[in-house]
Amino acid sequence: MAQERRGEWGSKIGFILAAAGSAVGLGNVWKFPYITGENGGGLFVIIYLICIVLVGLPIMIGEVMLGRMTQRSPVGAFRKLDGEKSLWQGVGWLGVLSGFVILSYYSVVAGWALEYVVIAAKGEMSSGNPALMSERFGEVSGDGPGATLWHVAFMALTVAIVIGGVQKGVEIAARVLMPLLLLMFLALLVYATTLEGFGEGFNFVFGFHTDKLGAGSILEALGHSFFTLSVGMGAMLTYGSYLRKDDDIIGASVAITIIDTLVAIMACLVLFPITFTYGMEPEAGPSLVFTNIPMAFAQIPGSTIWALIFFLLLVFAALTSAISLLEVCSAYFVDELGWSRTLAVPVCGLTITLLGVPSALTFSTATFGSGMEAAIGKSWFDLFDYVSSNWMLPLCGLGISVFAAWKLGDEARRVQFEAGSTLGKLQGLYVLWLQVLRYVVPAAIVVVMLHAIGLF
Ligand code: PFF
Ligand code: NA
DSSP states (O other), X not given: OXXXXXXXXXXXXXXXXXXXXXXXXXXXXXXXXXXXXXXXXXXXXXXXXXXXXIIIHHHHHHHHHHHHHHTSOXXXXXXXXXXXXXXXXXXXXXXXXXXXXXXXXXXXXHHHHHHHHHHHHTTTTOOOOHHHHHHXXXXXXXXXXXXXXXXXXXXXXXXXXXXXXXXHHHHHHHHHHHHHHHHHHHHHHHHHHTSTTHHHHHHHHHSOOOTTOOTTHHHHHHHHHHHHXXXXXXXXXXXXXXXXXXXXXXXXXXXXXXXXXXXXXXHHHHHHHHHHHTTOOTTOGGGHHHHHHHHHHHTSTTHHHHHHHHHHHHHHHHHHHHHHHHHHHHHHHHHHHOOOHHHHHHHHHHHHHHXXXXXXXXXTOTTTTHHHHHHHSSOHHHHHXXXXXXXXXXXXXXXXXXXXXIISOHHHHHHHHXXXXXXXXXXXXXXXXXXXXXXXXXXXXXXXXXXXXXXX
């Protein structure tokens, strides 16, 4: 019965589109460049790429697999496989909780992007003055009530779409908008190569330098590899639960990982040349994309329309990610507590909206910003980001990987791995993946975490 109630993806490529839509978002365009800047580029990027290949991708495969095997959302998936009283359900709960925390501040950033659509439409991005652009961002993020309203608007949009059901909207949005976003970055990249600061920017991203690499950098790179791929909280598990028996999990996971990584690297290769060309700050933090992109557009004809398209695409990318986050949160109440979708989605949406208000106020009030920073070393906004992506996702990911690698029956797991997949049937690939998931992934997560708390 439960099986019949569940939707399936409308087409074979539906899952790839939706999962890629979940993966590609603010994490690639906003967060990755700014943390790369803060961590000095170079070595940080390399560590991140290693984490993607060795940790993120193997977990994604395991996570999607658990979804398809159980046709459940995270908590129910573990119960179905391990029994009513299973403690593994805790891994699912942690994932659902991460969804609430992440979306609460994610939506604040998406709200800024939404406001930038309006700012772009008004033609305010043609000035080509870095100081002015950075001041403008200060106004947007520093206006507490304004930022809160845009956050509410973005959440309302997300709720409205998720109430409608996952398949339709997301698939269409991703099919059209993802290629457009890639094209946009390709064009920007071509433009960036003509800039005086391209060499310096390129070297910043790929050069081998350790100067800014702090104690927390490795944890940050690891945490971001989870965040950017949307793994370690059950989003991929939930999307995987709508897959058909003969869909290719391995090919899809590899494709999603490649697309996500491409967008992130392209974003850096666009933003840092701009940074160095105009004497801006690589360590600008969360403002980076919002000040640099207008600089690029100001130099070319039709700046207003380009900036408008860019921020619209960014909002859509954020939206397809936010949808997957809200989907995980509400699926818990629908699948586990028997709520109707029309009740669960608004209730979760409202909770997340409220939870996000302190993040929206972080840049305007001392209480959630400088005051908290003085007291505990992090603003509310940074705290939510730090705890969810650097601790909750890797911990939950650890649980998912250990379960998939050690608890699942080998027979069933291999069938999942090979089903419909040319890549999955490649000689030795299954065993390689399993060994990585069994030993490398847990060891890496545990070692990085112990390192981060200063044990060695
Ligand atoms: N992967 C998204 C991004 O890079 O913007 C963020 C995200 C979406 C994280 C969904 C986690 C998630 F479940
Ligand atoms: Na991403």
